[in-house]
Amino acid sequence: MEERMKKQILHAATLLMLAFGVLMAYVAYLMTFQSEALALHPLNPRSSVGEDHIWRGSLLDAKGRPLAESDLPGARSYPYGKMMAPVTGYFGESTGSAGLEGYANRTLLGITDEMGRMGPVAQLFAADHGNHVRLTIDADVQQAAWDGLDGRRGAVVVLDADTGAVLALVSSPSFDPSDIEAQWDGLLQREDSPLLNRPLAGLYPPGSTIKPMIADIALEKQITDPGEFFECSGLLDVGGGYTIKESHDEAHGKLTLGEAIRESCNVTFGTLGMRLGGQGLSDGFHRFAFDRPLQGELMENGNHLPDFYHLDSGDLAQIGIGQSSLLVTPMHMALLAAAMVHGGIIMKPYMIDEVLSPSGAVLHKTQPEEWAAATTEERARMISAWMRDVVEKGTGTAAAVSDVPVFGKTGTAENPAGDDHAWFIGSARLPERTIAFAVLVENGGEGGRTAAPIARDVMMSILSGN
Amino acid sequence: MRNESWTLMLPPLGIMLTGLGILLLRQQGMGHPILEQLVELPYIPWMCVCILLAALIQFVLLHSRPPADPWMFPTALFLTSIGLMMLARLKMELLPAQLKWLCIGMLLFLLMLRLRKFTLRLTEYPYLLGIGCVVLLVLPLLFGTEIGGSRNWIVLGSFRVQPSEFGKILLVLFLAAYLSEHRHMLSLPSRKLLLLRLPPFRFIAPLLCIWSAAILMFVVAKDLGSALLFFGIAVFMTYMATGSRSYVCIACAAFSLAAVLSYFMFGHVRVRFDIWLDPWQDPGGMAYQVVQSLFALGTGGVWGTGFGFGHPGIIPEVHTDFIFSAIAEEFGLVGALMVMLAYLLFFYEGIRVALTRRQTAHMLLAAGAASVFFLQAFIIIAGVTKFLPLTGITLPFISYGGSSMVSSFLLLGILIAVSRGEGA
Numbered sequence: 001m002e003e004r005m006k007k008q009i010l011h012a013a014t015l016l017m018l019a020f021g022v023l024m025a026y027v028a029y030l031m032t033f034q035s036e037a038l039a040l041h042p043l044n045p046r047s048s049v050g051e052d053h054i055w056r057g058s059l060l061d062a063k064g065r066p067l068a069e070s071d072l073p074g075a076r077s078y079p080y081g082k083m084m085a086p087v088t089g090y091f092g093e094s095t096g097s098a099g100l101e102g103y104a105n106r107t108l109l110g111i112t113d114e115m116g117r118m119g120p121v122a123q124l125f126a127a128d129h130g131n132h133v134r135l136t137i138d139a140d141v142q143q144a145a146w147d148g149l150d151g152r153r154g155a156v157v158v159l160d161a162d163t164g165a166v167l168a169l170v171s172s173p174s175f176d177p178s179d180i181e182a183q184w185d186g187l188l189q190r191e192d193s194p195l196l197n198r199p200l201a202g203l204y205p206p207g208s209t210i211k212p213m214i215a216d217i218a219l220e221k222q223i224t225d226p227g228e229f230f231e232c233s234g235l236l237d238v239g240g241g242y243t244i245k246e247s248h249d250e251a252h253g254k255l256t257l258g259e260a261i262r263e264s265c266n267v268t269f270g271t272l273g274m275r276l277g278g279q280g281l282s283d284g285f286h287r288f289a290f291d292r293p294l295q296g297e298l299m300e301n302g303n304h305l306p307d308f309y310h311l312d313s314g315d316l317a318q319i320g321i322g323q324s325s326l327l328v329t330p331m332h333m334a335l336l337a338a339a340m341v342h343g344g345i346i347m348k349p350y351m352i353d354e355v356l357s358p359s360g361a362v363l364h365k366t367q368p369e370e371w372a373a374a375t376t377e378e379r380a381r382m383i384s385a386w387m388r389d390v391v392e393k394g395t396g397t398a399a400a401v402s403d404v405p406v407f408g409k410t411g412t413a414e415n416p417a418g419d420d421h422a423w424f425i426g427s428a429r430l431p432e433r434t435i436a437f438a439v440l441v442e443n444g445g446e447g448g449r450t451a452a453p454i455a456r457d458v459m460m461s462i463l464s465g466n
Numbered sequence: 467m468r469n470e471s472w473t474l475m476l477p478p479l480g481i482m483l484t485g486l487g488i489l490l491l492r493q494q495g496m497g498h499p500i501l502e503q504l505v506e507l508p509y510i511p512w513m514c515v516c517i518l519l520a521a522l523i524q525f526v527l528l529h530s531r532p533p534a535d536p537w538m539f540p541t542a543l544f545l546t547s548i549g550l551m552m553l554a555r556l557k558m559e560l561l562p563a564q565l566k567w568l569c570i571g572m573l574l575f576l577l578m579l580r581l582r583k584f585t586l587r588l589t590e591y592p593y594l595l596g597i598g599c600v601v602l603l604v605l606p607l608l609f610g611t612e613i614g615g616s617r618n619w620i621v622l623g624s625f626r627v628q629p630s631e632f633g634k635i636l637l638v639l640f641l642a643a644y645l646s647e648h649r650h651m652l653s654l655p656s657r658k659l660l661l662l663r664l665p666p667f668r669f670i671a672p673l674l675c676i677w678s679a680a681i682l683m684f685v686v687a688k689d690l691g692s693a694l695l696f697f698g699i700a701v702f703m704t705y706m707a708t709g710s711r712s713y714v715c716i717a718c719a720a721f722s723l724a725a726v727l728s729y730f731m732f733g734h735v736r737v738r739f740d741i742w743l744d745p746w747q748d749p750g751g752m753a754y755q756v757v758q759s760l761f762a763l764g765t766g767g768v769w770g771t772g773f774g775f776g777h778p779g780i781i782p783e784v785h786t787d788f789i790f791s792a793i794a795e796e797f798g799l800v801g802a803l804m805v806m807l808a809y810l811l812f813f814y815e816g817i818r819v820a821l822t823r824r825q826t827a828h829m830l831l832a833a834g835a836a837s838v839f840f841l842q843a844f845i846i847i848a849g850v851t852k853f854l855p856l857t858g859i860t861l862p863f864i865s866y867g868g869s870s871m872v873s874s875f876l877l878l879g880i881l882i883a884v885s886r887g888e889g890a
Contacts, residue, residue: 002829005649006821008709009833012702013817016837017810020844024806026853030763031799038764043749043757046765046777120772120798 045096055358057108057130059088059100061139062167062353068101068177073128080139082174083146086197087137087351090180098197100351101177103297104133107355129358136165136353144461145170145439148454153442154422155198155330158458161338161427161436163368164347166298168458171198200294201301203327204440207413207447208264209423210322212383213336214272215257216375217284219382223275226382229254232267238317244270247412258386262394264410266321273320274313281319282308288336289346289372290328297351303328323414330438333425338436339374340384341407341427346372387426396424398452401459405429408455410447419443424451428459435462474540475524478547479517485551485773486513489558492774509554512565519572526579527882534579535819535885541812542863542878546871548805549864552792555774556785560866567868571875578879585883589827592643596672599636602629603679603696607686618689630683630692631860631869634838635877637676637696638703642830644672645707649826670713676700677717688734691787691845691859697721698841703834707826742855755781759788759850762795763802770798785866787858791850805864806847813840819885832884835877838862 030038038044056076059068068078068088078088089099097105110130145156149172158168175187175194187195196202218224234251236244244266246252252265260268273281285291285305294300304327306319318324331349339346348371355364375383387407390396396408408426415421422444427436437455444450490504504510520543527534546568554561578585588595606618606629613619613626620627651669680696683689701717704710728735737752745753745760758781765771778784778792785792794802816836823829839862846865849856860870 002824002826004709005707005826005829009706009817009820009829012706012837013813013833016702016840016844017813020806020810020813020840023844023848023851023853024803027763027794027802027806027847027851028799030760030851031767031794031802035764035767038761039767041761041764044761044765045758045780046761120769120775 054109055129057110057132057356057358059104059108060132060134060356061137061142062135063138063140064134065139067135067137067139076178078177080142081176081178083142083170084137084139085174085177086169086171086199087135087142088177090175090177092181092184095180095184098195099177100133100135100297103299104352107131107133110358131358131363132356132360133352134354134356135351136160136167137169137351138167138462138465140461140465141168141458142170144168144457145454146172148439148457149441152444153192153198154444154451155202155440156437156454156458157199157331157334158435158437159334159338159349160347161342161434162347164338164349164371165353165368166349166351167435167462169199169298169351171196171202198440199330199438200298202329202440203301203304204330204421204423204442205324205326205413205415206322206328206333207411207421207423208266208269208322209333209336209409209411209413209425209438209447210319210326210328211261211264211269212340212387212409213284213288214269214276214320215261215386216379216383217276217280217287218257218272219379220284220287220375221276221280223280224257224272226257229256230260230265230268230271232260232265234267236267236270236317238270238274239313242314244317244321258382258389261383261386261409262389264390264395269320270317271320273316273318276320277316278308278311281316287372288339288374290332292372294331294349298331298349300329300331303332322411330440333423333440334436334438335372336374337407337409337425337427337438339372340380340387341429341434341436342380343377344373344375344380345370346374384427391426395448396426396452398448399424399426399455399459401428401456401463404459404463406459408452410452412445412447415443417443419445422447422450424448424455426455430459430462432462435459471524471528471536471540474537475520475543478520478540478543481544482513482547482550485547486554488773489554509562509565512562512569516565516568516572519569519576523572523576523579526576530579530886532886534882535815537815538812538819538878538881538885541808541815542874545805545808545812545863548793549789549861549866551773552789552796552864553785553866555796556778556789556792557866560785563868564866564871567871570868571872574872575875575879575882578876578883582883582886585880586828588639589643589646589831592640592647593672595636595640595643596675599633599640600675600679602633602636603683605629607682610687612688618683618687618692626868628867628869630687630689630696631867631873632876634692634695634699635873635880637699638831638834638838638877638880640676641700641703641707642827642834645703646825646827646830649707673700673704673713677720690735690738690855690857691849694845694857695838695842695859698845699834699838702837702841703830706833707830738855738857742852745852755783755788756850756852756856758782759791760852762791763851766795766798766802768799770794770796770801772796786860787846787865788850789865790847790861793864806843809840809843809862812836816840816881819881823884823887828884828887832881835881835884838877839874 055073056070058066067084089101091097091101108130145168156170159166173192173194232252234246246266252263290303293302306325315324335346348369350366384407391400391406391408395410399408406428411423413421422441424447425438439451439454441450611619611621618630680693683693704713741753745756749757773796776795778795781788813836820829820832842862846859846861848854860867862874
């Protein structure tokens with residue numbers, strides 16, 4: 001009898017040990033194969049927790065001015081405060097991190113990927129000074145855009161169209177990145193969302209600023225040509241009992257595609273939206289990479305594209321004028337403008353120019369690269385010419401700068417939140433560099449009146465700086 | 467054998483002293499007059515008492531006639547020393563209290579060594595043990611206080627106890643006593659229901675009582691971990707005694723039914739289960755602990771971040787239920803497997819002791835006690851690694867907690883007492 005019981009005990013014990021063995025194998029799997037994914041997971045606060053004993057590296061602007069610096073290990077100051085918060089981000093033990101403080105945390109702490117694989121031995125190689133990161137951001141341009149918004153809610157993106165280097169990334173209202181933990185609860189509760197990084201994560205209907213792209217898609221699909229005349233009576237029947245109106249109840253009469261951009265004619269682009277259909281629009285948005293959110297240091301909240309294959313003619317027409325359920329980020333609208341001025345090619349936007357060792361040696365330099373082939377050089381040139389007309393004699397004259405070719409498109413986007421959003425996107429061939437930009441003022445009314453002057457301020461600051 | 471057993475005491479001592487030493491150096495910085503400050507540290511006296519007590523116990527064990535098992539106490543100390551080192555690193559202010567509880571645990575352990583025969587004779591009073599066990603389990607339901615989401619505490623002034631920690635000792639004693647007395651009866655099939663063979667009701671009634679108490683804990687006290695442990699022990703020991711798969715099936719069916727019902731009836735059960743299915747649904751809210759624990763494991767990798775260089779403090783309650791994650795983060799897979807292997811060895815040794823006994827009650831007692839440690843370690847390690855849904859319970863010998871520490875040493879005392887056998 002005892003023998004039988006011994007056998008039973010042995011059986012039960014074996015079962016338990018087997019289960020424990022499986023658990024050990026599972027733990028081993030987690031800590032080897034899954035290790036890297038878990039360690040570098042964006043929600044893992046360990047990758048952004050500051051190391052008290054390390055002298056955190058500085059964030060520098062393009063001209064070497066510090067945007068974030070540490071006078072002592074563990075202390076952090078932000079000389080530009082609120083204005084630079086969308087760039088620098090913040091970091092806190094309990095709040096996690098955002099912006100470059102989060103993205104470049106390991107670089108700023110001087111931790112390399114190799115050290116991550118060394119385990120505890122890495123502590124022997126740990127530096128007491130982290131690396132510095134030089135950005136493409138120009139504090140003067142940032143300042144001009146910030147002053148231009150003048151406390152209104154909105155976003156400004158300025159980038160170098162030839163390289164993709166981001167010169168300014170402004171979001172308003174903003175927050176003071178120092179001592180974020182003390183302000184955290186208050187910031188979360190504020191209704192004007194100061195923590196929202198509007199250029200990258202704000203989603204807005206593009207309104208008429210989408211029209212240069214719709215023109216490009218229509219030309220590519222050959223459903224129109226630059227010589228076709230559209231008849232604008234001020235009203236377009238889009239089926240189902242709905243109509244699209246011109247703003248201010250205007251009627252443009254007979255006009256070509258180029259003139260339709262200059263006058264921002266809703267009837268023409270509503271017509272083109274319906275002609276293109278879901279497939280045509282979908283192809284176009286794909287070409288301009290609206291379905292590809294940016295990653296890395298400019299991590300973007302994806303654009304919201306409509307379900308192109310289940311749209312009625314009213315929705316198609318609405319998308320033609322940048323309304324309906326279409327929502328985009330200001331960053332992506334700046335990329336659209338950049339494509340037109342850079343021969344149809346969108347360069348990959350970036351903010352980290354160089355990584356410098358504590359002694360100033362360049363450890364890494366970002367090389368510009370192509371990101372998307374949006375359109376052909378020929379169509380880009382044609383549409384740019386029409387966008388130039390917008391600034392010289394159309395809706396965007398407020399952005400004109402003497403002796404500088406400026407290209408633009410205004411937008412006045414209807415939205416459920418209140419007054420129309422004011423948009424201005426475009427580009428300019430300045431003596432030193434070709435820039436592209438997007439300006440958005442939430443509930444700012446007419447784009448030509450509210451947003452275009454901010455773009456002008458930005459261009460003037462670059463001109464006066466050089 | 468004897469000399470080897472003294473050397474077995476060195477790893478725990480070394481781990482504790484090195485760990486505390488490293489922390490002291492990191493805190494004070496090099497070059498300070500450490501010796502003078504050493505005297506003022508609040509945990510030093512307790513640590514010395516613990517070391518002396520441990521040495522005394524090992525001395526008693528080595529010179530006992532008939533000989534006691536020489537492996538289990540050092541293994542337990544190994545786990546304890548890791549726990550002390552981690553606690554010192556995570557919550558230094560709790561270290562003196564934990565050392566105090568360790569002293570009390572070891573004193574009671576010594577007492578049990580002296581009262582070995584009395585301990586073993588306890589198995590002659592199964593019903594008293596059973597009633598005691600049920601009373602201990604029901605006590606917190608009536609007079610309990612809810613701490614950390616579980617209503618399994620009794621508060622007497624500044625003194626807090628978790629009765630379920632001691633209930634498990636009585637449970638093992640009761641099951642060993644009852645099952646060895648009635649196992650012939652229980653193995654006799656009397657009625658057949660479908661494919662299951664059922665014994666006479668009056669023999670199975672006490673078992674049903676214990677199972678119901680476990681389920682009651684599950685539902686009312688929200689103490690999912692203890693409920694799972696009690697239930698698991700009851701099922702394993704019943705199988706060990708009777709070899710009847712029918713009991714296992716019935717018990718598992720009843721437990722599954724209770725689990726399914728409570729999933730639909732009680733929010734806290736549903737939350738635990740949903741977190742297990744997909745912690746990434748709400749990684750910042752309900753699933754925060756589990757997700758952070760997974761991050762800790764991943765960050766640890768194979769070699770760990772190094773002692774004191776990780777960030778286990780991010781996990782709430784890391785020093786009790788989640789201490790395994792902290793060990794895994796700082797000592798990596800190597801350290802985690804070492805701890806798990808120690809539990810495996812401990813269990814193996816306990817089962818070996820059980821198989822050398824002649825009396826069935828003692829066999830069951832040893833096997834049951836060893837299973838408690840092992841199953842408990844399994845439940846909590848599986849919980850914090852998302853292998854199973856998380857059910858809070860302490861990691862024996864390692865987690866912070868007075869009740870847990872004392873009850874672990876009491877249970878160890880039973881194991882050692884059994885290992886010395888029935889002879890004089």
